[in-house]
Amino acid sequence: MITAKGGRRAGLNDHGLRDNSRVTDTPHSVVRLRIATPSLRFFAAVVDSLVLALVAWGTDNAAEIFTRSWDEMIAPVPDFLYFWLLHARYGQTFGKWLFGIKVVSVHTAVPPSVRSSAIRAGFFVGVPLIPLVGGFIGVLNLLHMFGDGRRQCYHDRFADTVVVIVPAQSPAAPRPSDRSELTAA
Numbered sequence: 001m002i003t004a005k006g007g008r009r010a011g012l013n014d015h016g017l018r019d020n021s022r023v024t025d026t027p028h029s030v031v032r033l034r035i036a037t038p039s040l041r042f043f044a045a046v047v048d049s050l051v052l053a054l055v056a057w058g059t060d061n062a063a064e065i066f067t068r069s070w071d072e073m074i075a076p077v078p079d080f081l082y083f084w085l086l087h088a089r090y091g092q093t094f095g096k097w098l099f100g101i102k103v104v105s106v107h108t109a110v111p112p113s114v115r116s117s118a119i120r121a122g123f124f125v126g127v128p129l130i131p132l133v134g135g136f137i138g139v140l141n142l143l144h145m146f147g148d149g150r151r152q153c154y155h156d157r158f159a160d161t162v163v164v165i166v167p168a169q170s171p172a173a174p175r176p177s178d179r180s181e182l183t184a185a
Contacts, residue, residue: 033109033164035151036101041163047095052079080125087161088117096163106150106160120159 055078086093091102091111103120105112112120128138141154150162 033104033167036163036165038145038151040099040101040165041145041151044093044095044099044101047098048082048093051094052082055082076125076129080121083121083124084114084117087112087120088114092166100166101163102166103156103161103163106162109164112159112161116159116161120155120161123155123158124153 056075083093087103088111090097091104096102103112103117104110105116111117123141127141128134130137144157145151145153148157150156152162156162
């Protein structure tokens with residue numbers, strides 16, 4: 001029988017009950033991060049869509065200054081900037097913050113680099129814009145999380161990121177190490 005740290009049976013929490021959340025833990029890690037569920041990611045995406053819709057609605061009159069073709073070319077730019085800059089700086093968009101989840105680097109368990117965030121946002125925002133096949137690839141991107149051990153979509157895999165549940169920090173808890181790594185449970 002495989003046991004987790006502390007002699008407990010793997011898959012059981014401190015109370016002996018089955019823990020259905022996926023937990024990432026390595027022998028050298030101080031931080032245990034639970035992978036976010038698809039439902040948390042979905043509801044965070046709904047909130048982010050509402051935020052971006054409000055931005056689009058608020059700038060609609062300003063966009064009428066441009067010609068129709070120019071408007072279509074710059075339409076995805078606010079979406080890209082929203083995801084890119086917030087993930088690079090905080091690891092969270094407003095929706096992720098509201099639902100207690102965060103994007104972190106697979107290698108460091110801290111918010112992704114500017115480059116990784118740009119790759120992630122570019123794939124997520126840009127792929128659905130490809131004529132004829134973009135919508136299909138976008139759906140495959142989202143469905144990939146159901147067949148992946150870390151629940152990663154393609155945009156997560158290309159950027160070496162994973163979405164985790166933000167751990168509750170007690171005032172006396174030690175600060176997590178920046179050198180922790182993530183592995184599939």
